Amino acid sequence: MIETSGLSKYYTFGSGGRITALNDVSITISGGEFVSIVGPSGSGKSTLLNIIGCLDQPSTGDIYLDNARLDYGNAASLVQLRRHTIGFVFQAFNLISSMNAMENVAYPMYFNRVPKPQREKRSLELLESMGLGERALHLPSELSGGEQQRVAIARALVNNPRIILADEPTGNIDSKNGKKIIELMKQVNRDQGITFLVVTHDMKMAENASRVIKMVDGEIVD
Ligand SMILES: Nc1ncnc2c1ncn2[C@@H]1O[C@H](COP(=O)(O)OP(=O)(O)O)[C@@H](O)[C@H]1O
Numbered sequence: 387m388i389e390t391s392g393l394s395k396y397y398t399f400g401s402g403g404r405i406t407a408l409n410d411v412s413i414t415i416s417g418g419e420f421v422s423i424v425g426p427s428g429s430g431k432s433t434l435l436n437i438i439g440c441l442d443q444p445s446t447g448d449i450y451l452d453n454a455r456l457d458y459g460n461a462a463s464l465v466q467l468r469r470h471t472i473g474f475v476f477q478a479f480n481l482i483s484s485m486n487a488m489e490n491v492a493y494p495m496y497f498n499r500v501p502k503p504q505r506e507k508r509s510l511e512l513l514e515s516m517g518l519g520e521r522a523l524h525l526p527s528e529l530s531g532g533e534q535q536r537v538a539i540a541r542a543l544v545n546n547p548r549i550i551l552a553d554e555p556t557g558n559i560d561s562k563n564g565k566k567i568i569e570l571m572k573q574v575n576r577d578q579g580i581t582f583l584v585v586t587h588d589m590k591m592a593e594n595a596s597r598v599i600k601m602v603d604g605e606i607v608d
């Protein structure tokens with residue numbers, strides 16, 4: 387369902403210096419897989435995830451989602467993918483601090499023109515399914531890191547994506563709560579068949595993956 391073909395990403399700096407963040411990365415991920423990406427800091431993991439998630443563009447190479455090549459000339463189609471097909475989870479949660487948990491989860495539905503009562507119903511159901519029903523009206527600052535990340539996962543799921551991309555989702559959470567986050571993601575993967583691509587330093591996460599991809603210096607090694 388996700389295929390990258392010869393993806394490279396270069397950053398230029400100063401007068402002609404060049405960093406190769408990704409070097410000729412070709413991977414294929416099937417629907418329903420739970421894939422972990424591991425590798426040292428600076429090896430290109432976030433760059434790869436951001437490109438697959440249409441948050442960034444490659445310098446060269448192509449991405450195919452369901453055999454359709456991403457067309458960077460067609461901004462509207464990329465927006466549609468970000469709104470409907472892909473959900474993102476970040477290390478720093480990235481919740482909106484002035485919105486309560488329910489409003490944070492509901493927010494992406496606003497752009498899909500879902501009516502307000504439906505938005506609230508869906509977000510409450512998702513929060514309840516994650517054991518956060520009692521926290522729906524709390525602001526992010528009133529929640530623990532683990533709770534904030536569960537809210538962020540609910541938000542990523544709210545538009546029924548087929549792919550969840552997560553960049554070090556347990557990186558800011560203590561190990562006990564990190565374990566809960568891993569279990570939650572595994573459960574969503576199992577029950578809903580959503581494909582997961584998770585960048586992690588967390589050995590527990592990698593152990594739970596159906597496949598581990600290792601990156602070094604912008605390349606996939608084994
Ligand atoms: N916006 C940017 N400008 C210049 N260099 C960047 C930028 N983003 C990432 N890099 C460089 O690309 C390489 C890969 O970065 P990244 O994908 O963030 O690695 P990882 O997530 O594995 O730590 C690093 O050398 C990093 O410094």
Ligand SMILES: [Mg+2]
Pocket residue numbers: 431432433553
């Ligand atoms: Mg990173």
